[in-house]
Amino acid sequence: MTTVLIADDQPMQRFGFRMLLESQDDMTVVGEAANGTEAVRQVAAHHPDVVLMDIRMPGLDGIEATRRIIAAGARTRVLIITTFDLDEYAYDGLRAGASGFLVKDAQPEELLAGVRAVAAGDAVVAPSLTRRLLDTYIHHLPPTPRAAPAPEDPRLTSLTDREREILTVIGQGWTNTEIAERLHLAESTVKTHVGRVLAKTGTRDRIQAVILAYDTGLVKPA
Amino acid sequence: MTTVLIADDQPMQRFGFRMLLESQDDMTVVGEAANGTEAVRQVAAHHPDVVLMDIRMPGLDGIEATRRIIAAGARTRVLIITTFDLDEYAYDGLRAGASGFLVKDAQPEELLAGVRAVAAGDAVVAPSLTRRLLDTYIHHLPPTPRAAPAPEDPRLTSLTDREREILTVIGQGWTNTEIAERLHLAESTVKTHVGRVLAKTGTRDRIQAVILAYDTGLVKPA
DNA sequence: GGCGGTGTCGTACCGGGGTACCACGCACGG
DNA sequence: CCGTGCGTGGTACCCCGGTACGACACCGCC
Incomplete structure (x- = not known):
C-alpha cells in the first residue's frame, strides 16, 4: 500500500487528488497540508511514501518544503504538481530533491502512474519540461x-x-x-x-x- | 493525423507496434524499417512525424540512425524504444537528438502518450532512466x-x-x-x-x- | 490606511498578414 | 514550338495581432 500526503493550498484541488488516489486500491491518503510548513510537519508525523506537492503555497512554498523534507533524510519521495508548466522553479524543485514534476492538466492515469513510479524509486518529469530539460542540459555533455x-x-x-x-x-x-x-x-x-x-x-x-x-x-x- | 515510422529488426515487434498505433484514429503507420540504414531512407522518403526507433539493429544501429536523421534537419522526431532500460546507449540516443526514450515493457497507453508528446514537440523519458538522468546531471548543473x-x-x-x-x-x-x-x-x-x-x-x-x-x-x- | 506595481480579465476597433485564385511575360529545354 | 518553372502582379476575404481603453485583486511599502 502506497501512502500519500497531499500538499496544496486549494481545498478543491486536494479533494480531487484525494478522490483519485483513494479510488485506487493500492493507495491511501494519510494526510493533507495547505502550506509548506504544514507539509513538512505532516511528513515528519506520518512518513508517507509520496508527497504530492504544489509549488505555489502561502508561507513556505513547495520548493523550500521539498528541500527541508529531503534534508531531513526521510524515505519520502516528493512529486511536484503545478499548474504552470513553464514555472521556472521547476529546476529548483528537482534540484531540491524532488523525484518528479507533473502538471495539473495531466490525465489522471498519468498522475497515478507518476505516483507509482516515484514510490518505486523512479522519477517522472512532464513531457513539456522534459523537452526543455534535454535542450538545456543534454547538449552540455561530452x-x-x-x-x-x-x-x-x-x-x-x-x-x-x-x-x-x-x-x-x-x-x-x-x-x-x-x-x-x-x-x-x-x-x-x-x-x-x-x-x-x-x-x-x-x-x-x-x-x-x-x-x-x-x-x-x-x-x-x- | 500523426504519421509514424517503425524501425525495429524484429518483425513481430513491428507488427505489435503497428497494431497498437493503427488502432488509434489519430495515428497512422507510414512505413517500417528493419535496420538503421533503411530507417534513414524511409524518413527521407515519407517525412513521418515520429520514428519509433529500436537501438539494437543489424548494420546501422538506432543511435547512429537517429544522429543522421536529426543531422538531416528533418522535422521528424525520434522516439527511442528499447528492451534494456539500463542500456548505457540511452544517453547517446538523447544526445544524438532523440526526443524520447521508452522501454518496451511500458504500458501501451504510455507508449501512445509518448508518441503524442514527441509529435507535439515535447519529450519523454522512461521513469527508470529519468531517475538516473536527474541523479547524474541535475545536481551539478549551472x-x-x-x-x-x-x-x-x-x-x-x-x-x-x-x-x-x-x-x-x-x-x-x-x-x-x-x-x-x-x-x-x-x-x-x-x-x-x-x-x-x-x-x-x-x-x-x-x-x-x-x-x-x-x-x-x-x-x-x- | 493609502498607494503604486504587478498580474489578471474584459470589450471594441482596425490594420496587416495570410490565403485563395487568377493572370501575364519571360527563359529554358524537350 | 510549346510546356514548365519562375518572377511578377491583381482582387477578395478572413483572422490574428496590436492598441486603447477600462476593471479588479493582491501585495509590499511608505
Whole structure:
C-alpha cells in the first residue's frame, strides 16, 4: 500500500487528488497540508511514501518544503504538481530533491502512474519540461561527434534564389510593405513570395519563418 | 493525423507496434524499417512525424540512425524504444537528438502518450532512466537562467519575470492563443502582457520581439 | 490606511498578414 | 514550338495581432 500526503493550498484541488488516489486500491491518503510548513510537519508525523506537492503555497512554498523534507533524510519521495508548466522553479524543485514534476492538466492515469513510479524509486518529469530539460542540459555533455559542416539546411533546398532572399529579409523583421519598397516590388508580389516560402518550408506564419531563418543560420544573431 | 515510422529488426515487434498505433484514429503507420540504414531512407522518403526507433539493429544501429536523421534537419522526431532500460546507449540516443526514450515493457497507453508528446514537440523519458538522468546531471548543473549571473541585456532589464517569460515564448513562435492555453491564461491577458513587452522593449511587433529574443540570447537557435 | 506595481480579465476597433485564385511575360529545354 | 518553372502582379476575404481603453485583486511599502 502506497501512502500519500497531499500538499496544496486549494481545498478543491486536494479533494480531487484525494478522490483519485483513494479510488485506487493500492493507495491511501494519510494526510493533507495547505502550506509548506504544514507539509513538512505532516511528513515528519506520518512518513508517507509520496508527497504530492504544489509549488505555489502561502508561507513556505513547495520548493523550500521539498528541500527541508529531503534534508531531513526521510524515505519520502516528493512529486511536484503545478499548474504552470513553464514555472521556472521547476529546476529548483528537482534540484531540491524532488523525484518528479507533473502538471495539473495531466490525465489522471498519468498522475497515478507518476505516483507509482516515484514510490518505486523512479522519477517522472512532464513531457513539456522534459523537452526543455534535454535542450538545456543534454547538449552540455561530452562531445557529440557531430560531423559534417552541413552546407545547406534541407528545409531550404526547395527554395528558389528569390524565395531565399525573401526569407532572409523576413528573418530580419521586415514587413511586407518594407520588402516591397526596398526591393521595388508590388506588395501583392511580396505576398505571393511569402506565401510560397511558408508553403515550401512548412511554416505556418512569418514568425515561424523568422525562427527558421535563425535556426538554419540564414540570419545570424546581432 | 500523426504519421509514424517503425524501425525495429524484429518483425513481430513491428507488427505489435503497428497494431497498437493503427488502432488509434489519430495515428497512422507510414512505413517500417528493419535496420538503421533503411530507417534513414524511409524518413527521407515519407517525412513521418515520429520514428519509433529500436537501438539494437543489424548494420546501422538506432543511435547512429537517429544522429543522421536529426543531422538531416528533418522535422521528424525520434522516439527511442528499447528492451534494456539500463542500456548505457540511452544517453547517446538523447544526445544524438532523440526526443524520447521508452522501454518496451511500458504500458501501451504510455507508449501512445509518448508518441503524442514527441509529435507535439515535447519529450519523454522512461521513469527508470529519468531517475538516473536527474541523479547524474541535475545536481551539478549551472544555476537556472533566473539566477542570471550573466550580464543581462539592458533592453530586457525593465521587464518583470512574467513579461520575460512571455517574451521567451514569443521568441519560440507561440501564438497568443497557444500562450493562453499552455499558460492557462485568458487571451486578453496574454495580449496585455505582449503589449507591455513590446512597449518596454521598444519593438513594434512580435516579429521584432522574436528577433530581440534571439539577439539577446533569451532564445537560442536550435 | 493609502498607494503604486504587478498580474489578471474584459470589450471594441482596425490594420496587416495570410490565403485563395487568377493572370501575364519571360527563359529554358524537350 | 510549346510546356514548365519562375518572377511578377491583381482582387477578395478572413483572422490574428496590436492598441486603447477600462476593471479588479493582491501585495509590499511608505
